[in-house]
Amino acid sequence: MAENKTAIAKTFPVKPKLKPASNKSTPTPESKYWKSFKQPKETPTQTLISSITSLSFSPTQPHDFAATHSATVTIFSAQTLEPKSTIAAFSDTATSAIFRSDGRLLAAGDLSGSVRIFDVKSRVPLRHLRGHSRPVRVVRYPxxxxxxxxxxxDDAIVKYWDVTTETQIFDLIGHKDYVRCGDVCPVNDDMFVSGSYDHKIKLWDIRVSSSGSVMEINHGKPVExxxxxxxxxxxxxxxxxxVKIWDVIGGGRLLHSMESHNKTVTSICVGKIGKESGEEAQQYRVLSVSLDGYMKVFDYAKFKIxxxxxxxxxxxxxxxxPDCSTRVIGTSNGTLYVGKRKVKENIEGELGEFSGFGAxxxxxxxxxxxxxxxxxxxxQNEKPVEGDYLIMRPKKVKVAExxxxxxxxxxKEALVSALNGKNPENIVAVMEELVARKKLLKCVSNxxxxxxxLLLRFLQRYSTTPRYAGLLMGLAKxxxxxxxxxVRGSEELRGHIRNLKRTVEEEIRLQQSLQEIQGIISPLLRIAARR
Structure with missing residues (x-):
């Protein structure tokens, strides 16, 4: 006796065709780290009266920062990000404010050609260094x-000063244009570097200052x-x-040139990342800003943005x-973008010894x-770790009408239900399923x-859409x-047909225009490729 076997087919919801994948990549841990520098909600964005030409952080806690703008240096609190004090004892526009290594003094130049030194707490002027014949653009403490x-x-001279006596020790001559930037060596107080609009970077050593610069590098553009x-x-x-990286120990050899900005790079600084970004501690980055409005973070160890x-x-x-908690950017219209990052508190010892009570x-x-x-x-609330065998609860599939x-x-009812839903992806998916079952034309006839x-309105709206045109144009015919x-017996259906005809004619005219443009551009592209 033959045994009857009944095959039970499992059905699945129809799925629309997937759209092309977007180009958005998953953010890296380091990208999340830099995005964590955000303006606190309770602190409004600071707007000063003119361009912010320089920014400098105090090397000592709590790392307040100074901003130069107009004839003023404003010192901001690192905790509240609000103005803490203002120094306005300049006769002209202030430039290049810098803190001393102990954070107690602040020096700044101005466009009158002088350098002034102030006590940070009392804002009292302590020294007035006169010697430059043109505006001072850079001041640096060892x-x-x-x-x-x-x-x-702008007199193209680099001067080395004795602050206590207000006298210049050396005039370092070698640049042929404005000196606009400089920095001190982090490992040797006798060496520093300067950059000029003559495209040159010069390395100075005050122990052999009489012989001129000990090294010269050509950047190729005015050095900002x-x-x-x-x-x-x-x-x-x-x-x-x-932005270029140079090996000083190797004789000034160019290691890499980063050219991702579209306009002039105006300022660079060193930033540091830690374990919170998924990397090892004490990894340094070069942060650059430009007139194009972009800030770039450059990993000079791997030579990539x-x-x-x-x-x-x-x-x-x-x-x-220095404590990696604050990032500040100054703009040409006086806006100060301050990003504050929450630093995890060290909670070890919070339950330590209280006076008189012991541990x-x-x-x-x-x-x-x-x-x-x-x-x-x-x-139930534990997160899986590497090595765990994770069993997922099956998700309940929601089935549409x-x-x-x-x-x-x-x-037929399935097609009408999809048309009433007004989701073109679902409608086309149902039509493709009916084509696979060889039932679409029978449904149309019924x-x-x-x-x-309802069907003609859908065809009039989406038949020329590139994603659906392959199926819908044939179905419309x-x-x-x-x-x-x-159609002949209904005025409403004739109106739908007229609308569908106008849509198709407009698409044909558009395609013809595009072909004409392609015919004009193609010879030009071939000529450009030969050159």
Missing amino acids: KADKLHLFSGG DVIYLPSGGLIATAGGNS THSMRFPNPLLSIGFS VEEAPKRALRPSYFRYFHRG HDKLLKKFRH LDTEEIG KVVEMRAED
């Missing part, structure tokens, strides 16, 4: 030496900024639309705090037993006048052929 500084200006990298063996220079951020204004200056001991945790309700819910009708082989109008008598 890393540890508290008694000297160097300055450079130059910094030493933390090791002391590399320098980074900014000029034109490029790791993050980019767009701002609405041309950017002139940038600073990064506070934590209460022992109660062990979970089967008699406790929590025993049966333990581990047209899928239920397709499962019952009610093809539609009444109102349902035919079949609908007109099969239901010609119904």
